[in-house]
Amino acid sequence: MKKNSLISIWKNIFRIRYVEEKIAKEYYKGEMRCPTHLSIGQEAVPSVLDQFIQKTDLAVSGHRAHAHYLAKGGDLKKMLCEIFGKENGCAKGRGGSMHLIDRSVGFAGSTAIVANSIPIGVGIALAKKLKKKKDIVIIYFGDGAIEEGAFYESINFAILKKLPVFFICENNFYSVYTPLKYRQPKDRKIHKMVKGLGCPVFSTDGNDPFKIYEKISAAVKKIRSGKGPIFGEFYTYRHREHCGPNFDDNLNYRPKNDLKYWLEKDPLISLEKKIKKKKMIFLNMKNEKQKIINEVNEAFKFARKSKYPSYKITTRDIYAKKN
Numbered sequence: 629m630k631k632n633s634l635i636s637i638w639k640n641i642f643r644i645r646y647v648e649e650k651i652a653k654e655y656y657k658g659e660m661r662c663p664t665h666l667s668i669g670q671e672a673v674p675s676v677l678d679q680f681i682q683k684t685d686l687a688v689s690g691h692r693a694h695a696h697y698l699a700k701g702g703d704l705k706k707m708l709c710e711i712f713g714k715e716n717g718c719a720k721g722r723g724g725s726m727h728l729i730d731r732s733v734g735f736a737g738s739t740a741i742v743a744n745s746i747p748i749g750v751g752i753a754l755a756k757k758l759k760k761k762k763d764i765v766i767i768y769f770g771d772g773a774i775e776e777g778a779f780y781e782s783i784n785f786a787i788l789k790k791l792p793v794f795f796i797c798e799n800n801f802y803s804v805y806t807p808l809k810y811r812q813p814k815d816r817k818i819h820k821m822v823k824g825l826g827c828p829v830f831s832t833d834g835n836d837p838f839k840i841y842e843k844i845s846a847a848v849k850k851i852r853s854g855k856g857p858i859f860g861e862f863y864t865y866r867h868r869e870h871c872g873p874n875f876d877d878n879l880n881y882r883p884k885n886d887l888k889y890w891l892e893k894d895p896l897i898s899l900e901k902k903i904k905k906k907k908m909i910f911l912n913m914k915n916e917k918q919k920i921i922n923e924v925n926e927a928f929k930f931a932r933k934s935k936y937p938s939y940k941i942t943t944r945d946i947y948a949k950k951n
């Protein structure tokens with residue numbers, strides 16, 4: 629990995645982490661009124677993917693989308709305004725945390741219904757192919773989405789039509805409180821099951837930027853060459869509760885040892901340790917962090933100052949209206 633890539637990946641991870649920790653810290657104030665699913669612990673995959681994609685490549689995501697949106701180049705101020713329910717938000721403050729969209733940077737949208745954005749992403753890929761574009765489509769989803777019919781219809785179609793789709797499964801082993809062992813047959817490896825459908829697959833440690841870099845680099849190259857979709861399974865772990873700012877391991881639904889293992893593999897802390905040990909980055913990391921902190925603090929101020937959407941805006945684009 630080149631030094632510039634490493635710097636950019638580290639900055640992405642730190643920036644996403646800082647934004648979300650600040651959301652968590654300030655959530656109690658009651659100004660952010662939407663359900664909010666944090667990606668803390670899961671920042672590495674989108675942070676690395678950013679190295680290989682362009683604005684014209686499109687991404688879609690689900691409920692846990694902050695990291696995906698920011699790493700695709702989504703505007704931080706617009707994201708925070710959206711979470712604060714303000715008119716300057718990327719969906720005019722009408723969607724909240726789970727409905728991020730910024731078409732100017734190729735973030736085609738996130739939705740709250742599990743697996744809902746998978747067929748949308750495949751449809752976009754079909755359009756790209758019909759228009760003979762070289763772009764690819766990234767579809768982010770969790771292990772829970774594998775239990776939805778829409779996933780199978782969509783991937784089948786993408787395989788059949790050789791569509792330029794990168795299916796990215798962030799497997800954090802849980803759907804809310806339920807571990808995989810209560811949801812899928814014992815010992816099933818998701819990527820192996822998907823291979824059986826006829827899709828090229830791989831799996832890797834989703835917290836290790838170096839391993840992710842290697843896998844994503846090869847996958848994106850192959851998808852861009854027109855050989856059809858690839859499915860990547862990335863093992864990772866969320867640090868906090870499924871939805872909201874708190875830690876919930878007092879509920880004992882996750883084995884203590886697993887938690888300890890994954891906290892030690894925290895993508896930010898372990899990357900910084902590696903960087904320092906091998907003296908890989910020679911820039912002043914402290915200064916760089918401060919610049920990011922200032923940018924994020926500024927964006928929070930902007931969101932707080934912004935106004936709520938007008939009645940005209942909140943009632944626009946809706947199906948049901950009173951007479």
Ligand SMILES: Cc1ncc(C[n+]2csc(CCOP(=O)(O)OP(=O)(O)O)c2C)c(N)n1
Nearest residue numbers: 692740741742770771772773800802803804
């Ligand atoms: C179709 C549908 N079923 C159930 C839900 C409720 N729900 C929201 S998030 C979630 C868990 C999804 O788990 P996963 O896809 O693994 O993503 P993670 O939260 O672990 O990132 C569930 C069941 C929903 N939003 N949509």
Ligand SMILES: [Mg+2]
Nearest residue numbers: 770771800802
């Ligand atoms: Mg999950």
